[in-house]
Amino acid sequence: MEAVPARTVAAANPAPSGILLVDKPGGMTSHDVVSRTRRALGTRKVGHAGTLDPMATGLLILGVGTSTRLLTYIVGADKTYETTIRLGAGSSSDDAEGELGPAASADALDAVTDERIAAGVEELTGEILQRPSSVSAIKVDGKRAYARVREGEDVVLEPRAVTVSRFEIVGVDRAAGVIDVRAVVDCSSGTYIRALARDLGESLGVGGHLTALRRTRIGPFGIAAATPLDGDLAGALEDAATAASRLFPVVRLDADQARDLAHGKRVPLAAADGSPVAALAPDGRLVGLVDLSTGIARVLVNFPPEASP
Known part of the structure; x- marks a missing residue:
């Protein structure tokens, strides 16, 4: 049987990324949930937004891959x-x-x-x-x-x-x-x-x-959308763009603006002032969170596409 080139396998199995809502059971630490998720998704890049004590149950929000960069903005939510x-x-x-x-x-x-x-x-x-x-x-x-x-x-x-x-x-x-x-x-x-x-x-x-x-x-995330820890965690991942759109105002970029913003450049945008604002590429991908002031977008944090494993 003909061997499949390594890069073809990698392209077919991109590294997992997204926001994951988990219904934490009692008796586990938040770190226990992170460890279980790392094993289930086959990646070390997992973090959480807001610890729950072992006796507590309920909503624990995890970030996977580059989406961990959103956790800083989620942890401070009501x-x-x-x-x-x-x-x-x-x-x-x-x-x-x-x-x-x-x-x-x-x-x-x-x-x-x-x-x-x-x-x-x-x-x-x-x-x-x-x-x-x-x-x-x-x-x-x-x-x-x-x-x-x-x-x-x-x-x-x-x-x-x-x-x-x-x-x-x-x-x-x-x-x-x-x-x-x-x-x-x-x-x-x-x-x-x-x-x-x-x-x-x-x-x-x-x-x-x-x-x-x-x-x-x-914040805008509720327990009704959470998945049990023994459920389909990979299938429950919400992409960063969707999660960011629930948290922040959104601006749409053209291809040139998306490229420039991804390189850290300041980009003119005809949009209302705000910070943070989710900047989306033409294909819907989250390019970054930006500060928009007097028609200029300045990068707060970029979200590069996930590299394949």
Whole structure:
């Protein structure tokens, strides 16, 4: 049988590229999901936009190939979570995976009415200062906070400004020794839902921690479009141009403009000012993200065609 030239095989099997929406199962780290995806797609070029804790489930956005360059712009998008906050005890990690603190008394829990819960939630809605969980991935003098906690350090992080645009109670379930508050939260990037649970419990005087967390949205991307980790990951890849068009305004280039922009040149464009703007080639491929100002497009990041393996 005649051998197939190597370049013909390569052309028939281009390197995978695109944005992948995965429904992360519980019990796995975000890095575990990246590792599994690398094996499934046969490439090392996989990254994620926004870590989910092992106990959390839901939307994890992966970038594959040159599409990893989009992740910087996705990670800062607003997010939506479905969560359950258990009132009745705090936790060393502000969630169910940590060591629980002293349990609140029955009298203290009886005093936590639905009205007090609603008032506490209201106080945590809007633009607030939030102290991140001590077991977060924030670096303190070059080392992750959670690593310092594991080494026995007492870590207290500085509060930071975040925006909780929606903190909606969808149910309150009462049982012996606990009150479970089910809620939906829309928030800015960098908001810690665990910290909301902690702060709600502290404001009510009974302690609180997170027992369930599911991310359902990142920017324009929703969980309904996500694929299970054991599903057809290659078939679920969304090309960079489609993803960028959902994130940013779009300008169409002619062939000369696409070539010049790909080479880093500034290109005159009759389009409204904006940044970032997705610049598409005549064939629909994403050439780059640009800053458009006074009719001139300047490259922010280019997206060269994927090389074949």
